[in-house]
Amino acid sequence: MYDLLIGPFQEFEFMRRALAGTVALAFGAGPVGVILMLRRMSLVGDTMAHAILPGAALGFLVAGLDLVAMTLGGLAAGLTVALLAGAVARATDLKEDASLAAFFLMSLALGVTIVSMRGSNVDLLNFLFGSVLALDDPTLILMASIATVSLVVLAVIWRPLVLDCVDPGFLRSVSRVGTPAYIVFLTLLVLNLVGGFHALGTLLSVGIVIVPATVGRFWARDITGMIAVAVGTGAVSGYVGLLVSFHTGAPSGPAIILVAAVVYIVSVLFGPVGGVLPRLLPRRHLEA
Amino acid sequence: MIPQLAFRDLTLGYDRHPAIHHLDGTVERGALLAVVGPNGAGKSTLFKGIVGLLRPLSGRVDLCGLDRREVAYLPQVADIDRSFPVSVYDLVAMGLWRSIGLFAGLGAQERHRIHHALEAVGLTGFERRPIGNLSGGQLQRVLFARLLLQDARVIVLDEPFNAIDAKTAADLFALVRRWHGEGRTILAALHDLEMVRTSFPEVLLLAREKVAWGPAEDVLTPANLQKARRMCEAFDEDASECRVAAE
The missing domain is CATH 3.40.50.300 (P-loop containing nucleotide triphosphate hydrolases)
Incomplete structure (x- = not known):
């Protein structure tokens, strides 16, 4: 039992680092994911995650595997795409989802091309699926900082952010902070995706943001509960996923997201809030 | 005049x-x-x-x-996302936006005002209900309670x-x-x-x-x-x- 559950982390430093990294990710990504889901923006998250790729790849092209260059590149690219897609949707008749899809495909193609210009296939795989088992000190500090900043900033913009989801018209009538709060939120999203990128790669980093949030919806009725469940799911998926990967030799990033996916499927089936089975249970209706 | x-x-x-x-x-x-x-x-x-x-x-x-923010407005169709997990109490409390702004918590006085607003629209006891469970008439009562608190x-x-x-x-x-x-x-x-x-x-x-x-x-x-x-x-x-x- 000990060898199965705790031993790997006690024995290997890289496992401890990976665990610390994923838990940090879960704390930032949980609340961001819940807001994203409640705003019906889950696919926007996906797009942004891909949008990071060409930026990070440019950083890589210029400076090699340099944390600062790749992070800044990813941030810049993610924010640019977020703003451009919004601008295209507003300036033309194209709906925002279509314009996002166009940008996401563009980014993916561009990113893969740029990485291939300099790197090997291994580098490409690292970009796409991350390298959670090779987190060095600066990367860990970056990920932990992103989680900390996310939580603090979310606390600051929480009220307008939530009100902007529930009743945007009302928020506009009492205050002008709605749009700035939304832009700050998009920035947090990109930050978390960049943090996740180092561990899980561009294709999977959005997984730790979205999947735990969708799990939260099946277990809690209020936002606070959803966030708690999402953070818990993210952290537990990290822990279990790393163990699965350690014992079976499965790639660790995908293992983490797969574990989260299993939790998701269980939640869809058994979740007390709108799960499939609780609905099917033959229970008599109430008196009033 | x-x-x-x-x-x-x-x-x-x-x-x-x-x-x-x-x-x-x-x-x-x-x-x-x-x-x-x-x-x-x-x-x-x-x-x-x-x-x-x-x-x-x-x-x-x-x-x-x-100030334009001194004008309270109840639209014909409020663009409220009723699937959003927020309670009647929280939605009504947002009528206090001008006095509590971004960060201020709800003190005893504010809670008192919210209580009275809910009472005035006949929704005492609905505080913890998610807005998704309300009927059309009840939601309109909630919005009036919020208007009450806006004090416009x-x-x-x-x-x-x-x-x-x-x-x-x-x-x-x-x-x-x-x-x-x-x-x-x-x-x-x-x-x-x-x-x-x-x-x-x-x-x-x-x-x-x-x-x-x-x-x-x-x-x-x-x-x-x-x-x-x-x-x-x-x-x-x-x-x-x-x-x-x-x-």
Whole structure:
């Protein structure tokens, strides 16, 4: 039992680092994911995650595997795409989802091309699926900082952010902070995706943001509960996923997201809030 | 008589087509004004212009020195996401935005006010309900409770009693009367002409432009209502530019 559950982390430093990294990710990504889901923006998250790729790849092209260059590149690219897609949707008749899809495909193609210009296939795989088992000190500090900043900033913009989801018209009538709060939120999203990128790669980093949030919806009725469940799911998926990967030799990033996916499927089936089975249970209706 | 709202040659519309055409007039402070007219007469458009959601094509709305945020607005269809997991209490509490702003917590005084607002609309005991579980009438009561807390000088209600049963409408109208008694300025778009005749001292009859404005008995004459019905036609796609504006 000990060898199965705790031993790997006690024995290997890289496992401890990976665990610390994923838990940090879960704390930032949980609340961001819940807001994203409640705003019906889950696919926007996906797009942004891909949008990071060409930026990070440019950083890589210029400076090699340099944390600062790749992070800044990813941030810049993610924010640019977020703003451009919004601008295209507003300036033309194209709906925002279509314009996002166009940008996401563009980014993916561009990113893969740029990485291939300099790197090997291994580098490409690292970009796409991350390298959670090779987190060095600066990367860990970056990920932990992103989680900390996310939580603090979310606390600051929480009220307008939530009100902007529930009743945007009302928020506009009492205050002008709605749009700035939304832009700050998009920035947090990109930050978390960049943090996740180092561990899980561009294709999977959005997984730790979205999947735990969708799990939260099946277990809690209020936002606070959803966030708690999402953070818990993210952290537990990290822990279990790393163990699965350690014992079976499965790639660790995908293992983490797969574990989260299993939790998701269980939640869809058994979740007390709108799960499939609780609905099917033959229970008599109430008196009033 | 102190003016609270003034329309100065106001034209509001969409894609250059006017939905309110060259409206002039003044709403006194403390007025209780019913805005009536057929569908498409421009009632909602006028209200959007007042609260600043729609920029005038020409002319202007003068708030007479009032901050736009002192105008509370109840839209015809509130764009509320009812699937969002937020409680009645939290939604009503947001009416206190001007006093609590971004960060301030709810003190004893605020909780007291929220309690009283819920009591006033008959929703005591609904505090923890998610808004998704409310009926249409209950949601309207919640929105009125929030309006109560907003404590605004001017209150703009766009068809507040539509699709609501008589009991709820009567309860909510009692609140409107109370606001009127407190000296607030109230504009309400309504279709129930009976209610307007009995309860509103002042009426604006709209049909893209002002048909009549004054005491109910002078405005709601058969001739005026007939005229309003005829004036409300669809936009003319090939309309030429309006000359009045250029003069």
